[in-house]
Every structure is written in C-alpha cells, then in structure tokens.
Amino acid sequence: MLRVPRNHLTTCYRAKSTRSASGDDYQYMQRTRIPMLHFQASLPRLPIPKLEKTCERYLAAQKPLLIDEAYRKTKDNVDRFMISDGPKLQKLLQQKDSKNKHTSYISEPWFDMYLRDRAPLPINYNPLLMMNHDTRPAYNDHLLRTTNLVVSSLRFMKSLRAQLLEPEVFHLNPAKSDTHTFRTVASLAPSLISTYVAYAFKAFPLDMSQYQGLFGATRIPETGKDRIYRNDKSKHLLVLRNGHMYSVDVLDEAGNIEQPQTLLARFKRVLDENRPPAENSLGVLTTENRDTWAKIRYHLSEIGNEKALRTIDSALFCLCLDNGTIDPEQPIPMIRDFLFGNGTNRWFDKSFSLIVSKDGTAGINFEHSWGDGVAVLRYFQEIYKETMKSPFVHPDSVPQDDSKSDDVVKLIEFKLDDRIRDGIIDAQNHHNSVIDSLDMNYLKYDGINKNICKKQKISPDSVMQLGFQLAFYKQHSKFVATYESCSTAAFRHGRTETMRPCTVATKEFCEAIERKKNPLSPTELRALMDKCSALHGQLTKEAAMGQGFDRHLFGLRHTAETNDIPPPCIFQDPAYAAINQNILSTSTLSSPALLAGCFGPVVQDGYGIGYNIQEGFLGSVVTSYKSHRDGQDFVNCLRSAYEDIAKVLNNSTPPSK
Structure with a gap:
C-alpha cells in the first residue's frame, strides 16, 4: 500500500438515473477528454539525488537510532564513502541512467528484486x-x-x-484544476509539454505505465527468478x-x-x-x-x-x-x-x-x-x-x-x-x-480524526506516525528503523521511496512525554509536536520528489554488484543492515471505498501497520509474529500513545499560520 493523496483521482463519468446495457455506454466506464497517456511523454524522469545530499539524509535518519559511538563509526564510513567508492558508483549509475531515458534508474533493479525473492x-x-x-x-x-x-x-x-480512462492526476487544488477549463487546455497542449502545462494549474500527472499489469497477468514461478506472463x-x-x-x-x-x-x-x-x-x-x-x-x-x-x-x-x-x-x-x-x-x-x-x-x-x-x-x-x-x-x-x-x-x-x-x-x-x-x-490486531480510536487535526493545524499523517513511535517507545524504551511507503508516481516509471518517520524530533517528543521528572507543559509538548509535523512534511515532500536516500543507496549498491565492485564500507556497516531491518513497516491509504488495508510484517521481529485516518476516527491493522512480538500489547500502547497525543492537542493552542 502506498501514500497516495485522497483526491488523486479524476473521473469524467457521471452517474445516470437509469443504466443501459447496450452499445458503447455499457462497454466503457469512461470517455476521457484528455487522452489517457497524454502526459506520459512529458513526465519528468526520476532524479538521481546528489551524493552528498543522500549521505546527509542517511546520517540524519541514523541519528535517532544509534548510540553516539555507533553513530561516529557510521559517519566515518559515510565520509570515506563520499571520497572513495561513492563518486565512482554515482558516475556509473548516472551513465546507465542516461542510456535508459525511457525509464527510471530504480525500475529495473526494483522489479528484479521482487521477482528474485523466493x-x-x-x-x-x-x-x-x-x-x-x-x-x-x-x-x-x-x-x-x-x-x-x-x-x-x-x-x-x-x-x-x-x-479511454482519464489520466491519473493529483490535483493540489481540485476547485481550480479538476475542471472543464483544465481538461480543455491540457488536451490542446502538445503531449511533449502537457505535463508542464498541468503544473501551471497546480495539477500533477502521474505515471500510468503500471496499469498494463492489472488485467490478464500472472506471476509464474521459476527457479531463481519468476517471470510475469501477460495476455x-x-x-x-x-x-x-x-x-x-x-x-x-x-x-x-x-x-x-x-x-x-x-x-x-x-x-x-x-x-x-x-x-x-x-x-x-x-x-x-x-x-x-x-x-x-x-x-x-x-x-x-x-x-x-x-x-x-x-x-x-x-x-x-x-x-x-x-x-x-x-x-x-x-x-x-x-x-x-x-x-x-x-x-x-x-x-x-x-x-x-x-x-x-x-x-x-x-x-x-x-x-x-x-x-x-x-x-x-x-x-x-x-x-x-x-x-x-x-x-x-x-x-x-x-x-x-x-x-x-x-x-x-x-x-x-x-x-x-x-x-x-x-x-x-x-x-x-x-x-x-x-x-x-501470525497475530493480527486492530485499533479504532475516535479521540483523534481528520477534522481535529485540521482544526489543530497539524498533519494527520504526522500524528499517526508519531503515535507509532511513541507506542514502540512505551513498549520497548527504544527507537527502531521505520518505513513509510511513499509513491514516486509523479515521475516516469517511478516506483516508491521510503519516508523515514523516526527522526530526532520524534525521539525528543517521545522521551519528553514519557519523562516522569520535570515534565513539560502541554504548550511545550505541543511545540515539540509541531516540530515533528514540520519535519515529517519536509521528508514526505522530499520522498515524493525522488529526494529520499533509500532508493539511491539501493541503486548505488546494485551498481557495485553489477560491476563486480567489492561492497563499499557504507554497506558493510552494521548500521546499514539495521536501518533496512524495518521493525515498523507502515503504509497508509485514504479512500471513501476503503474499510481496511493490511499486509504482513516485512521482518520476523517486526510489525506490519496498515493505517488510515478518517473524518471520525483513526484506524490501524497491525500484524506481527507471535514468537517475536506482542501485537496486542503494541496496540494497547498505541491506544495509550494516541490518548497522550490527544491530551496535548486538547490542552494547547495551535500555532498561528
């Protein structure tokens, strides 16, 4: 499941009072004014981040997870990588990317990773x-x-x-772009510039290359690597x-x-x-x-x-x-x-x-x-x-x-x-x-919802993710690698990027709210929560724009493997293995059609958390392996975490914006 904005869909279909089961009206759900693949040719390519930025973001994500000594070792490995293997691998990755402009640098190795897993x-x-x-x-x-x-x-x-499907478009302001005028202007624009015309309306076309995999397809098992069959x-x-x-x-x-x-x-x-x-x-x-x-x-x-x-x-x-x-x-x-x-x-x-x-x-x-x-x-x-x-x-x-x-x-x-x-x-x-x-537990909590977050001027997703950090801290008194899936579908053949919700800011908040001596006031805790929300928003935006660090490092590591280059020090560091052991694997969907979404843990000692926040409540389905984690206890801690967060929201004043 992916972070996909709720209003990312557009449709030209309107319900009729009676339905005819004859002719093209029955055969087709939609008849788009904008050609379905009109934006595809002008979608921007998924960027390869600057090496120094990736290293900087990687270290920021490691900071709340490592003790000082381990962090110093990791920083030393990163510094050496920056002046040794890193630039060479970056150049090789860029060279391969420049020869494959029809796709993204992550698409082929990511697809291959799935099919090779046994x-x-x-x-x-x-x-x-x-x-x-x-x-x-x-x-x-x-x-x-x-x-x-x-x-x-x-x-x-x-x-x-x-x-004939209407193109997939995320409308930042639907009132201005999900309109007849937008469709008319966009359809008249040449395909090679149509995406940039859409940007002028604050509308963001999304990649539709994966749609071909929906119907008539099967993953066929083969030894070593599966294949996809399509008919x-x-x-x-x-x-x-x-x-x-x-x-x-x-x-x-x-x-x-x-x-x-x-x-x-x-x-x-x-x-x-x-x-x-x-x-x-x-x-x-x-x-x-x-x-x-x-x-x-x-x-x-x-x-x-x-x-x-x-x-x-x-x-x-x-x-x-x-x-x-x-x-x-x-x-x-x-x-x-x-x-x-x-x-x-x-x-x-x-x-x-x-x-x-x-x-x-x-x-x-x-x-x-x-x-x-x-x-x-x-x-x-x-x-x-x-x-x-x-x-x-x-x-x-x-x-x-x-x-x-x-x-x-x-x-x-x-x-x-x-x-x-x-x-x-x-x-x-x-x-x-x-x-x-496998254990599965469910939380439905009505003390926080979308409307409350809107009134409190705070990101609903940041609140939910903060709850996961606080719940795990309540349960285990530590912080662990956390994965939140974020779509990069705004780019040609984009897949996903990892957003890392465990930050120095969330660690500071969790430690402060659980501190028994010299507790902070609701106003002080609210200031820390707003700091978490702001950083969460920044990281989410970076991930959606292809500016996370996980996929870039994956691409660099894959480049080393395919060019017979010995694994660089950064990838041999135990901290790299630990941050990719995603104990908290999370993914959200927001849709009026959705009753629940869920998936299994991605590691034996992890939690798989499918969540969403609705108009009247927030909900999470949590999966875990019984011999490794106590899922019911985590959900109890999660309820307690949201109760604590709700108290802060209810007893503090939203920031003026």
Missing part, C-alpha cells in the same frame, strides 16, 4: 484492500454484489485498453469456489462485455453447483516458497496440465467466491481470511484477486511485483463508486444466459499424481504453520 507471496508480499459494504443491504447479496463488481471491473478494463486476448475469469477452479467467459467473441443478466446467470451457475470443498486444492501451492512451487508447477505441466495452467495464467483476473461473513465489531477474522486465509480458495500468483464473500464483503488481494498499488487503488475506487451509484444488476434482475455452449462456465480439471498430492499436503502444512504464527 519467499512465499501471501503475508510477505501480497497486500489487501478491503472494500466498504454497499449501503443498501439488498445489494450486498453474494451473487448481486459479485456481478456488479465484475461488470464495473470489465468496464474499467475496456476503458483502460481502449485508452491481452483472453475473455474469461478464473473463478474459485470451495477450492474448485472455473473458467467463466465474461467477454463475447468480439471482445464485448456480456450482458449483466448473462453474467448474473453464469456466476449463479458456479454458486448453485455448491460442490463440497475440493479434496486437492491446487491454489494452496501458490502459498509455497517460489522455488518449491516452480518445481511442482513444472511437474504439473509435464504430466499433462499445460492447458489448465494456461487457462489460469491468461484469465483477466481471479474472482474468489468465499463463504464467510464479517462481524463489524470483530473484523479481524475476515481481514485475516482475505489477506491469506487457508490458501485453498486463492491463486496468489494472479495480478489481483477480487474476493467476494457470502455477506457481500469484498476486497482486493494483489501480487506486488508488477506494481505498487496506485493502479490497484484507482481500479478499487472506481468500481466501488460505480457499484454504489449506478449498479447494472438489481434485486429484481433475472439471470438469463442465451449461450448454447457449456464451455462458457467450465470446471478446470487437473491430472494429479502422488507427487502433486504430496506437494499440496506439504504446502498446506507450511502455510498453516505460518498463518498460525
């Missing part, structure tokens, strides 16, 4: 976005919500492939029900979306079959170590399952029809099930899986190597909005399928042998042991 996808990589329920209870019917979400998904896909000709979905897999045609021979009542009938066929749980659920194999899965998959192909695997790989996306129901007061069991479940009704290798449960609870579980979530969030929000405002099927809709072919809904059958059956058992045992070791 860790299982669930928990380690695949994140979850869980969707809010439909506000109309009747529309949460399992079949009805599934059909509406699929229809809107296909309309989004068709608009994307026809390049833009397929017309079917992979549908999973009770561990059984189906191919369900959703486009006709001409590539048009089937009628809503036709899709209603086809999904009804799958639900009505109600087969007992599959005896051998192949989906659980996608939870395995990637090399292990690669070898089993190769054997699957060898014994005559090439066609079945090709059907899965080429599917537009994966639709998982589940049986659970959510308890609004205790949402964790359903969130766990959507994030990883028991693996039997999933195919984690697909670019994304749309999960719809019995009570209409819906979510997106997506494979992470092909993209960073910006495209997924756009898709997620668009289908939620359309199904809420203008669904195509209703409680009185009648299923009707005029197709004469039985193949439009077809069970995908596999030939199995003892090796495959044993592999399924092993995969299930491995997955069960991992998920049994």
Whole structure:
C-alpha cells in the first residue's frame, strides 16, 4: 500500500438515473477528454539525488537510532564513502541512467528484486484492500454484489485498453484544476509539454505505465527468478469456489462485455453447483516458497496440465467466491481470511484477486511485483463508486444466459499424481504453520480524526506516525528503523521511496512525554509536536520528489554488484543492515471505498501497520509474529500513545499560520 493523496483521482463519468446495457455506454466506464497517456511523454524522469545530499539524509535518519559511538563509526564510513567508492558508483549509475531515458534508474533493479525473492507471496508480499459494504443491504447479496463488481471491473478494463480512462492526476487544488477549463487546455497542449502545462494549474500527472499489469497477468514461478506472463486476448475469469477452479467467459467473441443478466446467470451457475470443498486444492501451492512451487508447477505441466495452467495464467483476473461473513465489531477474522486465509480458495500468483464473500464483503488481494498499488487503488475506487451509484444488476434482475455452449462456465480439471498430492499436503502444512504464527490486531480510536487535526493545524499523517513511535517507545524504551511507503508516481516509471518517520524530533517528543521528572507543559509538548509535523512534511515532500536516500543507496549498491565492485564500507556497516531491518513497516491509504488495508510484517521481529485516518476516527491493522512480538500489547500502547497525543492537542493552542 502506498501514500497516495485522497483526491488523486479524476473521473469524467457521471452517474445516470437509469443504466443501459447496450452499445458503447455499457462497454466503457469512461470517455476521457484528455487522452489517457497524454502526459506520459512529458513526465519528468526520476532524479538521481546528489551524493552528498543522500549521505546527509542517511546520517540524519541514523541519528535517532544509534548510540553516539555507533553513530561516529557510521559517519566515518559515510565520509570515506563520499571520497572513495561513492563518486565512482554515482558516475556509473548516472551513465546507465542516461542510456535508459525511457525509464527510471530504480525500475529495473526494483522489479528484479521482487521477482528474485523466493519467499512465499501471501503475508510477505501480497497486500489487501478491503472494500466498504454497499449501503443498501439488498445489494450486498453474494451473487448481486459479485456481478456488479465484475461488470464495473470489465468496464474499467475496456476503458483502460481502449485508452479511454482519464489520466491519473493529483490535483493540489481540485476547485481550480479538476475542471472543464483544465481538461480543455491540457488536451490542446502538445503531449511533449502537457505535463508542464498541468503544473501551471497546480495539477500533477502521474505515471500510468503500471496499469498494463492489472488485467490478464500472472506471476509464474521459476527457479531463481519468476517471470510475469501477460495476455491481452483472453475473455474469461478464473473463478474459485470451495477450492474448485472455473473458467467463466465474461467477454463475447468480439471482445464485448456480456450482458449483466448473462453474467448474473453464469456466476449463479458456479454458486448453485455448491460442490463440497475440493479434496486437492491446487491454489494452496501458490502459498509455497517460489522455488518449491516452480518445481511442482513444472511437474504439473509435464504430466499433462499445460492447458489448465494456461487457462489460469491468461484469465483477466481471479474472482474468489468465499463463504464467510464479517462481524463489524470483530473484523479481524475476515481481514485475516482475505489477506491469506487457508490458501485453498486463492491463486496468489494472479495480478489481483477480487474476493467476494457470502455477506457481500469484498476486497482486493494483489501480487506486488508488477506494481505498487496506485493502479490497484484507482481500479478499487472506481468500481466501488460505480457499484454504489449506478449498479447494472438489481434485486429484481433475472439471470438469463442465451449461450448454447457449456464451455462458457467450465470446471478446470487437473491430472494429479502422488507427487502433486504430496506437494499440496506439504504446502498446506507450511502455510498453516505460518498463518498460525501470525497475530493480527486492530485499533479504532475516535479521540483523534481528520477534522481535529485540521482544526489543530497539524498533519494527520504526522500524528499517526508519531503515535507509532511513541507506542514502540512505551513498549520497548527504544527507537527502531521505520518505513513509510511513499509513491514516486509523479515521475516516469517511478516506483516508491521510503519516508523515514523516526527522526530526532520524534525521539525528543517521545522521551519528553514519557519523562516522569520535570515534565513539560502541554504548550511545550505541543511545540515539540509541531516540530515533528514540520519535519515529517519536509521528508514526505522530499520522498515524493525522488529526494529520499533509500532508493539511491539501493541503486548505488546494485551498481557495485553489477560491476563486480567489492561492497563499499557504507554497506558493510552494521548500521546499514539495521536501518533496512524495518521493525515498523507502515503504509497508509485514504479512500471513501476503503474499510481496511493490511499486509504482513516485512521482518520476523517486526510489525506490519496498515493505517488510515478518517473524518471520525483513526484506524490501524497491525500484524506481527507471535514468537517475536506482542501485537496486542503494541496496540494497547498505541491506544495509550494516541490518548497522550490527544491530551496535548486538547490542552494547547495551535500555532498561528
């Protein structure tokens, strides 16, 4: 999950009072005035920061984490790097970048890093976005919500492939730029300068290169390094029900979306079959170590399952029809099930899986190597909005399928042998042991919210991140490496940058508010909090503008490796390993469509924190491994931290601005 501004989406679609399921109005969700890729050619390239700036930022991030002696050693390593290997690696990185102006310096090595990792996808990589329920209870019917979400998904896909989606644009001031005038002026500007024309409106176009990875794609396991398979000709979905897999045609021979009542009938066929749980659920194999899965998959192909695997790989996306129901007061069991479940009704290798449960609870579980979530969030929000405002099927809709072919809904059958059956058992045992070791806890706190932060003139994100620092300090009396994901999609082929929320300022605040002797007044604590917020805002802006230090150092290290240069001293320093052992890994999304978002810890002794702050409350889903961290205690400390922060806000005066 990524830091993506809430108002980053634009849309030209407006809901109609009635919906027609004929002609182009049905086939396409949007018809943009500005060509979809109009800004792509003029997007700026991701900058390679100046070496001295990266070293300066790196040392600033290390300062709150290290004792004085360790910091002096790290600074000595950085100083030596600055005059020895650093300039040479910087020059090599710049030379390679200048020869690849179509992309960014981070794109290829970052993509390669994902595909080479052998860790299982669930928990380690695949994140979850869980969707809010439909506000109309009747529309949460399992079949009805599934059909509406699929229809809107296909309309989004068709608009994307026809390049009719409106370009992704972050509007700094929507009242001035999310307008007819902006669209007219931007569409008339030549593509090679259009991004700079948008800047004049304080509108910032975002890279859309990752969108091609959304539909018809699968990460295929291979020993050593996986590969991404894409197919833009397929017309079917992979549908999973009770561990059984189906191919369900959703486009006709001409590539048009089937009628809503036709899709209603086809999904009804799958639900009505109600087969007992599959005896051998192949989906659980996608939870395995990637090399292990690669070898089993190769054997699957060898014994005559090439066609079945090709059907899965080429599917537009994966639709998982589940049986659970959510308890609004205790949402964790359903969130766990959507994030990883028991693996039997999933195919984690697909670019994304749309999960719809019995009570209409819906979510997106997506494979992470092909993209960073910006495209997924756009898709997620668009289908939620359309199904809420203008669904195509209703409680009185009648299923009707005029197709004469039985193949439009077809069970995908596999030939199995003892090796495959044993592999399924092993995969299930491995997955069960991992998920049994994972703890998940949820905090919902209404003492702080967006409105309160706005009135107090303080950054909501800085408040939430300060809470994480204070909670860990309450729990362990120390500070640790902290990761906050920040999108660099404002640049061509941008990926992410790390924002480092643990700063000298947050350390000073945490130590001060926990100090028992000579406590500071609320006014003094508020001054420290404002200092945290200002620095947080600066670091966030730098990260979004490609001016963090993490990706640059990653690029320099990768450059050394690919040029057979011995690892420079900066990368052999234990402090470098420690700051990349992200004990607190955090990511936020803000969307009216979002019920919850979460992901697993990125290290064994870490916390994975998916969070957001709403109009009425703030919320966090916290994952951890039971044998390494006490997740419930951390959440208790987190509640205490926000209560302390709320007291400071309520008993002090906001700064004048």
